[in-house]
Amino acid sequence: MEQVQSFIESFLTYESESNKMRYNENISDEECKVYDSVIHDYIHTIFNDIGIGRSEGEFDKYRFKTLIKVNLENVQKRPFYQIRKYENPKCGDVIKRVLSEEIIYLCYTGSDKTVKKGKSKYHRIFIVAETDEGLKIISYFRWVDGEYEQLDRYEPTHIKDLGKLVGVEKYLAPEEATSLADYNKD
Known part of the structure; x- marks a missing residue:
């Protein structure tokens, strides 16, 4: 199980970093996509649409600015x-x-x-x-x-x-x- 532990720990680290990027308005959508592609490498291609990544133009909507800020402040690596x-x-x-x-x-x-x-x-x-x-x-x-x-x-x-x-x-x-x-x- 050591290999599985190492695999999932690595995935969780990348997922956390990807989430931090997703909620940071100073990071472009293109930069997020590059990082998200690393996350997709951990997931079998039959499930590559499980909701990873940023929506295009996520920061354009004023009402989401506060939510985005709260999310960025609270992102953590999953225990x-x-x-x-x-x-x-x-x-x-x-x-x-x-x-x-x-x-x-x-x-x-x-x-x-x-x-x-x-x-x-x-x-x-x-x-x-x-x-x-x-x-x-x-x-x-x-x-x-x-x-x-x-x-x-x-x-x-x-x-x-x-x-x-x-x-x-x-x-x-x-x-x-x-x-x-x-x-x-x-």
Whole structure:
């Protein structure tokens, strides 16, 4: 799991830097696109539209100036809580086609914005696997009210069953009660 840990830590660092650039009006859209292309290298091409990057002309709208400033002040690298390794997951047809082996890794992370002390919790769970394009993020779950929520409603891209849990590596415990209970269950 060391390779997956290194991979996701690197992704989270680039994602954080990309977010800082996205909210900085002194950085051009073109400069953001160059940096965002690095982020896309971590994501399998079947999911290259998962909402990374800046909207064209994002700073042209006056009403968004305050929101942009607040976001820039609160951007952080996502905390990385743990990795869970699963064998023999049941996946939709799109994901099945790209997997090189029957193993997926769930990488539990927090928010990419600062949160109040004592409130850190699961926010996004990136699913990493060895694929036909190498080690890649193949999807993610949102963590909503103690439950996993799929990336979209397109069934062929779903993870229907995680499979058998065969390994866990823990790095940092979340603080929020539901996330902490899940963290401590394995």
